Amino acid sequence: MSTYPDSLPPPAADVDRWPGLRALSVRQAGVVSREQLRQVGLTWGDLEAQLAARRWSEYGPLTVLLRNCEPTRLQLRHAAALHVGDKGCLAAATALEVHGLQGFCDDDQIHVLTPRASTVPPLPGLVVHESRRLRPEHIVMRAGLPVTGLERSVIDRGAWQRRPRFVYALLAASVQQRLTTADRLLAELRTVGQVRHVAHMRLAVHDIVGGSQALSEIDLVRFCRKHRLQPPEQQAIRRDARGKKRYLDAEWRLLDGSVLVLEVDGAHHIAVAYWTEDMKRGRQLFKPGRYVLRCGAHELRLQPAELAADLELAGVPRLIPRLVTARPSYDLASQ
Known part of the structure; x- marks a missing residue:
């Protein structure tokens, strides 16, 4: 580069x-x-x-x-666009550079997208991706360069990554930087078919718009049983200051009599104003003998074992296996 x-x-x-x-x-x-x-x-x-x-x-x-x-870098993008000609366009991370996304375009290579079975001569640093669904309406001109539309570029960038955790940050950043909206991302996701991480992408968008859909798919009782922890005594979905369903609160009474609260945040990469609001709520929840832990909904999906270990370290008791006793048998023939 x-x-x-x-x-x-x-x-x-x-x-x-x-x-x-x-x-x-x-x-x-x-x-x-x-x-x-x-x-x-x-x-x-x-x-x-x-x-x-x-x-x-x-x-x-x-x-x-x-x-x-x-x-x-600018010349490399122009060289790649001229190299593929009318066959394709800049895509994924390279297209997002042109669209103006900050923080997710640190890829040294130049990515282009071409129709399936296209032949593109080798070029230093050029990565050619093929697609069966690349159509002329998917290509737009930005800064004199042919690129995939922003929503398509975000989804391709996420789908070409190995780890789904990257997807959550990428989609959130594209909305937070006001380059697109959650509705436009959802509309694009309906057209992509079964690409890699598509389920995580849909959940990420639901996290962005407020978390109610993400929270509805969380079952902390099942999570605890899977990781051999005592399930919470109670759990409830709570709204934020804007009236949106965003938090899932769960409580455990620990062996020493104290109470541990887990607050699951359904939103992802929230703005500073709402982060301040959350810190104020954390102070309001604090009482002697009452402790609060926080996590994101995406952590329950992507890092459940780590969260379970943190809960156990905080004092959530291990689940005691239920003992199964044999019922007495009766020989009716002998009576």
Whole structure:
């Protein structure tokens, strides 16, 4: 990956020898295809002369950099778009860079999406993904680059990850940064079919919109029995200050007489204002002999063993196996 910034120096003066090449260079960050050079009047000999003089440099079999230097990240994106041509577009993490998502585009590679069975020549750092459901309406232009729409880009980025935990943070960030909405993500999820982590993605969106759906699927009694812990004495869904069903409270009376409260938060990556609200509630719940632990709904789905270990460490008793006694048998024939 290039360490150079995306800002570029102005095009070299030699591009003015061919009408239209300067404008093309500015529009495409100093990256052009060999076919575009031919269209503005360059001959094969002209190109070879520029390359031999080291004014320009080749990048792959189809594209040329109009300067002899390490390509920037922006130039790599343009080179990839020119390389796949009309067959595909930038996708997933690379498309999200263009859309402006912050914090989830640290992938050094350039990802492109093409229709199934397309042939794309090799290019350094290029990762080609194929799709049976890539249609023209899925491709939009952003900053002069063809990319998948934001919702499709988010879902592809999540589906191409191995761990579902990444999905929750990714979808929440896309909504929190106001690039999309939960409704638009849900609408896109209805069209994707059985891609990897699709069930986790749907749950993540429900977490984002308030948590009621996420909480409805949580059964702490079943969770405790599975991990050999005493089930809670009571549990109830509670609303937040906005009136949305968001929390699931459960209580255990411990062996020393104290009470342990587990507060399950159905929302994910909440805003600072609501985090402050939660801290205030934590203070209100505190009483001598009453302790509060908090977790997210996604932890119960993704890290149940770790949560069970924390509850046991906090004093939740182990579940005592029920003893089964044999019933006395009667021999009716002998009576």
